[in-house]
Amino acid sequence: MRATVLTVSVLSASSFSLAPAQHRRPPLKASVLDEPAKSTPALDPDGGVAVTDEEVARKFVYDFGEGKTDGNGTQRALLGGKGANLAECSLIGLPVPPGFTISTEVCTYYYAHDGTYPLSLDVDVKASVARIEGAVGKRFGDASDPLLVSVRSGARDSMPGMMDTVLNLGLNDESVEGLAAKTGNERFALDCYRRFIAMYGDVVMGVQQRHENEHEPFDAVMDQLKAERHKREDLDLTPDDLRELITRFKALITERSGEEFPQDPYEQLWGAIGAVFRSWGNDRARIYRAKYHIPAEWGTAVNVQAMVFGNLGDTSATGVCFTRRPTDGENVMYGEYLVNAQGEDVVAGIRTPKAIDEMKTEMPDSYTELEHIRGVLERHFADVQDVEFTIQEKKLYLLQTRNAKRTGLAAIRTAYEMVKEGIIDDKTAVKRIPADSISSLLAPTFSADALERETPLATGLPAGPGAASGHITFTALGAEAIQREGRKAILCRIETTPEDLRGMIAAEGILTSRGGVSSHAALVARQMGKVCVCGADVTIDYSRGTLGIGTTVLREGDFVSIDGTTGHIYAGRVDAAPSEVNQVLNGKLDPDESYTYRIFQTVMGWADKYRKLAVRINADTPKQAATGLKLGAEGIGLARTEHMFFEGDRIHYMRKLILAAEDSERRRAANKLLPFQRDDFHEMFNAMDGLPITIRLLDPPLHEFLPHESSARLALADKISVPFEKITERVAALQEMNPMLGHRGCRLAISFPEIAEMQARAIFEAAAQVVAEGGQVALEIMVPFVGFKAELDNQVNTLHEVAREVMAYRKVSFEYKVGTMIELPRAALTADDIAHTAEFFSFGTNDLTQCTMGMSRDDSGAFLPTYTAKEIISQNPFASIDQVGVGQLVQIACDKGATVRPDIKLGVCGEHGGDPKSIEFFHRVGLNYVSCSAPRIPVARLAAAQAALADEERH
CATH class of the missing domain: 3.20.20.60 (Phosphoenolpyruvate-binding domains)
Structure with missing residues (x-):
């Protein structure tokens, strides 16, 4: 083994905290070196760092994309699902921006060693950043043409929205001006910077809501500025507006955290990496792991990737698509996109996006390429994929693919049809379908008779099929309280965030006024099998506790009914009807008239076979x-x-x-x-x-068969001609x-x-x-x-x-x-x-x-x-x-x-x-x-x- 002297920064363990606001460069293993060495690391031919210490020499950083890919799709345990799939997509020639994955082993080390990292990590990260710089022709921290990166989590099993992400990392007060000059697009550069400051302030520096009904702090500042400048949409903000917004964002960070927003790109990077690792232990991640039985010891990887920009103007866009429709499994490309936007705008529900079909006419070349990638991904991964993409000035990039979260019906139908299409065999289909999902085919829907008497007051996007009626609540705590009382709740939010997870678990259904079919609400609801309607034409007022549907105003506690198959919303309670499968089983529907029943019977036959x-x-x-x-x-x-x-x-x-x-x-x-x-x-x-x-x-x-209320005992005494006193004595004796x-x-x-x-x-x-x-x-x-x-x-x-x-x-x-x-x-x-x-x-x-x-x-x-x-x-x-x-x-x-x-x-x-x-x-x-x-x-x-x-x- 070749020996190399490392150039590292060594901080004492006491200077590092796991508190949310911590954003400084992490300490290395403090006892290894007394002081930084003077020489730079020597790289081996593969770009890795060779050292003599066995622990230090272990590989923790894996490159992917454009010229060098270390991992592959089989390494989910080490690279997380996102990192493994990005490596695999790179290997099969799909357009993936270059980046690197810090393995899940580092997360395990981080928690076992009080927030410190293995000694070699600092050098390895710098080496991989240098590789990205060479691939894209930009330098990290360059004042005139900066390399910007995204920092994302990547658990072994997908945990959508449960952990943290930071985009546009690497910008500061100086480089934002260089980016504006280089692109000739001042608004774009300032828009990236305000997004980065808000995400970093939230995720790394802990500037978050103080209570459930408080508006998200950075959104509140933006809404105030838009009101002052008489602007309706984010896109209406001018460069001058954005400069003022940036000033206010930085002031908010200082006020809430007591620290200045960091200007050093590497300090920003380590702050984001630490925040992603810490988010593995946050409340919403723990709740999610408990619900889906994901072991805490798995940890998360961290993915650092060169930014590509969907907010560079009308020839740029960002979106999410599913290779088949995740609500019912139909074999059509399904999803949504936004022109001149970044990915978080789509998944967070900040703007209501366009249906992917509109891209056929608006961006036909990109749509054709996306259709091609759809086919490649399904054939290669042999499963329905959930794809995040960005189009930067007409060039399409793949940012992520993962096995799609889907409803029970969609999981069963896609498995059935993929067998028929020869993509998988019946044994694979049986292994793939989540066993619990089959019960969704037996869930009730709104009865046809009831719907004839009802008129939908509004319609949203059908994001989680099924029918649900319940009491309106606007908070996660409210949904949990209603559930504890043995009643059913409909959680109504402008848009959901990962903080709403407890309420989403407790609720019968979820209704949002913003966001599309790939929003947080839709994605999580489908995985949970919850009825969900997103982006509905309703007005939600948290302060007044009202849900406005057209001219109808419903209040917290009132009944509302939502149809996640059609997107329709009804005031009051609507009667439910048996599912198609149950209608066939009970002789109310001809089996030949139900494709769903045919799928159900076929899948059950495969199960019985094995x-x-x-x-x-x-x-x-x-x-x-x-x-x-x-x-x-x-x-x-x-x-x-x-x-x-x-x-x-x-x-x-x-x-x-x-x-x-x-x-x-x-x-x-x-x-x-x-x-x-x-x-x-x-x-x-x-x-x-x-x-x-x-x-x-x-x-x-025996006491369970006897009445315990005095009135019931009196009635029993009269009914069976036994004295009341004798019944009372017997109840006491049996207790x-x-x-x-x-x-x-x-x-x-x-x-x-x-x-x-x-x-x-x-x-x-x-x-x-x-x-x-x-x-x-x-x-x-x-x-x-x-x-x-x-x-x-x-x-x-x-x-x-x-x-x-x-x-x-x-x-x-x-x-x-x-x-x-x-x-x-x-x-x-x-x-x-x-x-x-x-x-x-x-x-x-x-x-x-x-x-x-x-x-x-x-x-x-x-x-x-x-x-x-x-x-x-x-x-x-x-x-x-x-x-x-x-x-x-x-x-x-x-x-x-x-x-x-x-x-x-x-x-x-x-x-x-x-x-x-x-x-x-x-x-x-x-x-x-x-x-x-x-x-x-x-x-x-x-x-x-x-x-x-x-x-x-x-x-």
């Missing part, structure tokens, strides 16, 4: 069971018998059973309930027609300190055997009747809340005894299995013992999570948001299984059960059974099936296929 896990439904009624079958369920994994006690008068008999003082009285009440249960089971057996049904015996504590850990499940059945005997008789008599009628039964009886083998033995003896009586009396025979729910840690740890009796295990992961983690699914909402925000936990453990802790118990139970009973059937019946990440885990540990609610069945089918394919790749 998955190994069976998928069942959690169903308590024949109607629910029938719905599950239509959606592809292969049986019932959980039939909760307690839900059957609440229909009609049967709850009164249940209450009589609970209130009975004598065994004989309890048996009489149980006998009244028996025919109701028998009829329910008979219907469910017939509905499933031989598919397996897992029936769980009574599980919840438990922690009913989730108390007298429930098999403990109830052992204490009150009449209940278990009645349920067993109802199940077996129904099965016997179906068999006698020529039907088929695949019966599995599940005993809940078992912690000891002796508890299960007790219940199995009762079940076998009743089964023998029923079969003898009815003169029929049928097979059945008896198993248990594994929902207590003790059951998991002693599963080998329990498996001597249990023929199957079904994991009740909700209760297993509660008991293992000491968290209540009902009460943990008070602290779980804080825990996820602080990254103590990565996600809600009741939404996606805690694989490290609870998952270990599942694995232990599976392994121990199999040692005693190699053919033991293993399943899961909690709502984790419909969560894609959990399903991937259940596949790995060897479960036979998952069971979930009806709307999650398509999600589970697709997720199970993805789990199987991922397992195939691992092996």
Whole structure:
């Protein structure tokens, strides 16, 4: 290895702060050198710096574009998605401005070393800046013809708008005059400078909104100046106006930060690099990572790239386009652009842009080139691309491409059509479609009947399809408050910013008065599957709390309805209707008339082709069971018998059973309930027609069946002729300190055997009747809340005894299995013992999570948001299984059960059974099936296929 002496600046670690306002050059690793060396670095033939220290010699900076590209598209973990794709685009000859990527390893180092950098980084960055200078023929910091750069983030997975960007970096009071002279366009140079000062002041120096309803500070200053000068649009500002704006911007920075806006380009550069790394840890990035399960340890890369300018006049433009429409997946180029603008104007919604189709006539040559690039990108990346581009004086440049965020419908349709077009195969399509997105095809729309009675008061751009009605709120905090109250919110903003992320998550839908289909609101809404209408013809007044739609004025709290498919906005609440897929499934629409249904069925067929896990439904009624079958369920994994006690008068008999003082009285009440249960089971057996049904015996504590309000107790006393005092005494006697850990499940059945005997008789008599009628039964009886083998033995003896009586009396025979729910840690740890009796295990992961983690699914909402925000936990453990802790118990139970009973059937019946990440885990540990609610069945089918394919790749 060649040795090189480095010329570096060394600052003490104490001089560096992670505070938002910090913008000075970062210190290097302070203990490495005592003072700067005197010689300049020697570069190796590839342009890298060779040094003897192993840590220092490690490569942290990767060049791309125009003559030298170090990385490629496979290096997302190292270069981030943006850097990897820019490198790949450079390699295939697309017009990418030159730049370099500082790797994600530097971000990791930065956080691990108190905001310092590896020793070689300063020199490496200067070397790469020099390469850009050579490629474009300009010098960084040159007063007469300056090189300007953009500094952008680049996470491994796209996180649109969550981290920071700085454009036009390198300008100062001197070089702005040189840029004006060089281009002959004073307004352009001053426009770049005012943009740079505002972005740098916000991102690096911390000049931001002080509270949610404060106008963005730099926008407020600009609006004030425009009002004074009687100018309506930003483009109306003259050079003199812009000079005054620059003066006011710099004064605002000094007032808010206590520091002067920096004039040294390298100080600006290091300030921006540090700000991008710090933004990985900002609040909105943490919220986004928590929602999409992006690990904090991944970090972000930083991309520094030569600026190209879309604001050089009417032959320049900037825009965003999608290679297919991201709202519904149609194979057309879709997007928008602005003439004489920079990219942030489009994505931030500052100006409402033009549809990309208008470029055909306004800039035909650029449109043709963009169409060509669209085809190249789709064929090369084999996926729909979201492309940022700039046209500088008729020359088109590609600034970024990434796999496009799209709606569920678009994700499914594009995968389906790309298979048909031969771009990908069905296995790739299955792996690509986000499993959760399939549920969007089942989401309701506004009913045709309702729309006939409604007139849209305004229309915007349809940015996130679907239908949503909710209460108007103008703040993220308001949306969260409405959600906590169990109501639905429509978040209404002039334009959204990343600070609105919490509200966007909480809201049912999003409505903005500015911005287009590639604005922040649209992009984030599509990824979240939220209904969204952007750039609507409405007036939003935060100070008055009003939403003006034509002549109608709605106030905060009023209902508004938005259609993200058509862009229409309605005052009040509009009734919803089933999706096309559900209409076909329910016989309301001919399958041949629905292209969406054809896609749905094809994709589900592909999933079934590759998955190994069976998928069942959690169903308590024949109607629910029938719905599950239509959606592809292969049986019932959980039939909760307690839900059957609440229909009609049967709850009164249940209450009589609970209130009975004598065994004989309890048996009489149980006998009244028996025919109701028998009829329910008979219907469910017939509905499933031989598919397996897992029936769980009574599980919840008895007090849940008794009324707690005095008025309800009085009514019950009159209804069943039991004294009010006796009911009150019984309620008090049954009340438990922690009913989730108390007298429930098999403990109830052992204490009150009449209940278990009645349920067993109802199940077996129904099965016997179906068999006698020529039907088929695949019966599995599940005993809940078992912690000891002796508890299960007790219940199995009762079940076998009743089964023998029923079969003898009815003169029929049928097979059945008896198993248990594994929902207590003790059951998991002693599963080998329990498996001597249990023929199957079904994991009740909700209760297993509660008991293992000491968290209540009902009460943990008070602290779980804080825990996820602080990254103590990565996600809600009741939404996606805690694989490290609870998952270990599942694995232990599976392994121990199999040692005693190699053919033991293993399943899961909690709502984790419909969560894609959990399903991937259940596949790995060897479960036979998952069971979930009806709307999650398509999600589970697709997720199970993805789990199987991922397992195939691992092996």
